[in-house]
């Protein structure tokens with residue numbers, strides 16, 4: 518897993534720019550509330566941790582027109598809106614142009630509103646709230662960014678624990694067939710709050726199960742290659758080192774918690790066992 522690139526810029530100025538492109542009555546409605554939107558933006562950008570326990574939006578349900586026009590800033594076809602959304606995709610590191618940061622399995626074809634736009638319409642167009650995401654993760658996450666005042670998903674602009682390994686795999690036998698089982702482990706340097714968010718993120722997106730399926734569909738081919746390499750003269754030690762190189766290459770490009778890297782890590786540590794089972 519990797520941190521996403523936040524496009525930054527002056528978020529409030531972008532909001533003012535989008536208002537200037539609007540027609541009435543939206544233009545007047547948004548102009549009248551823009552100082553309140555600025556206060557909400559400052560809270561998100563400067564004091565994000567306060568939001569998980571914030572009772573509700575600064576815009577009450579009764580302000581239905583204001584809420585509708587705030588959400589309309591995201592869905593509008595104004596050039597500012599289109600440019601800003603396109604920039605979020607185009608500025609990501611190459612890996613995250615191809616893979617959804619939430620799962621690293623599928624293409625990020627949508628932008629997820631980290632904080633849902635029905636609940637907090639003032640963040641509908643805030644770039645820091647818009648994270649590239651695949652259809653599957655977007656649908657599973659839906660509006661459940663928090664429960665009981667606790668965040669349940671990794672925020673790929675704000676969170677910064679991707680250098681710590683928390684995803685691991687163990688070799689197991691399923692009906693005499695080798696398989697890898699993924700699990701999460703907390704390192705001493707990862708605090709409880711962050712580890713809990715990681716656990717919920719994986720649970721709600723069913724990532725351990727998905728990684729297991731992907732990995733085990735490749736494992737028998739990988740073990741066949743290992744067997745052929747041993748037959749052609751490679752030592753166990755050399756084979757283990759070769760698997761470690763694959764692990765490190767994937768980790769360098771996709772982060773230490775990328776399932777494919779973790780798969781090679783487990784294989785490199787269990788060469789003898791894998792060869793003896795087959």
Ligand SMILES: [Zn+2]
Nearest residue numbers: 617620651654
């Ligand atoms: Zn995804």
